[in-house]
Amino acid sequence: MTKTEGKLQKYSAPALEKGLDILEFLSLTDFRPTLSEVASGIDRSKSEIFRMMIVLEERGYIQRLDGDSYSLTDRMSVLGAPRSFNGRLAEIASPYLKQLSDETGLSNHLCVLDDNQVLVIANSDAANNYGLSLQVGFRTELAGSGTAACLLFDRSDSENLGLNPREWEDLGGLLKGFDTNGYVQSRNPEINSVLELSAPVGIGVPLRPVAAITLALLDSTALRNTIPDIADHLKSAVSALGQKIDISMPSLAQKVVSSGY
Secondary structure, eight states, rough: HHHHHHHTTTTTOOOHHHHHHHHHHHHOOOOOOOOHHHHHHHOOHHHHHHHHOOOHTTSSEEEEEEETTEOOHHHHHHHHSSSOOOHHHHHHHHHHHHHHHHSSOOOOEEEEEEEEEEEEEEEEEEEEEEEOOOTTTTTOSSSHHHHHHHHHHTOOOOOTTTTOOHHHHHHHHHEEEEEHHHEEEOOOOTTTTEEEEEEEETTTTTTEEEEEEEEEEOOOOHHTTTTHHHHHHHHHHHHHHHHHHHHHHHHHHHHHHOOOO
């Protein structure tokens, strides 16, 4: 036994070992095994691996098929593949968007500034039977957008963004609500009956926006009465996501601090 092996064997993580055994077994099989066959294949009992299988399925690493058989998903490949800034940001944001839609019953989407447009890079469908959402990849102009106002609240270069003075002034008007309430409430520029609540996802001190989360709801008296509660959930989500980005993407946080990105 080498010195390294001896040192490593002092530490054990049985649950992790079971999870890795399951993933490795599924990666090598040329069929789709049942729970019993997975247990037999890694020399464990069904009761030993049952909870681990549930967790791996919930986290998206394996999938259950017809006949209670199992196979790997492509999640491992996705995790190992190089990803763009937007791709990494979307994956980090996913659980926060899901929690926000569960808490509010409303669809939401995550946007970034891209080529002087607002670009949707992630979304989460409503927990209710219907909702208003934008598809990933959708682009819209900056003018009149509450989402754009959140993405630009620390900027002053309207000409470089392709906005005329009136459009820039309108965005500034939307931000008055942000200064007071911590979020922007606006009407959708294309559908007047749709209200949007937006808040920036910021990192650094002072706060610099790297993205924005927007919730959309049909304008009605009943829903308007719930806006303060919805806004509280939104502000909690952007705050938590900003902290996660600070931890998960330190190079971006450093860029913000050093260059005011």
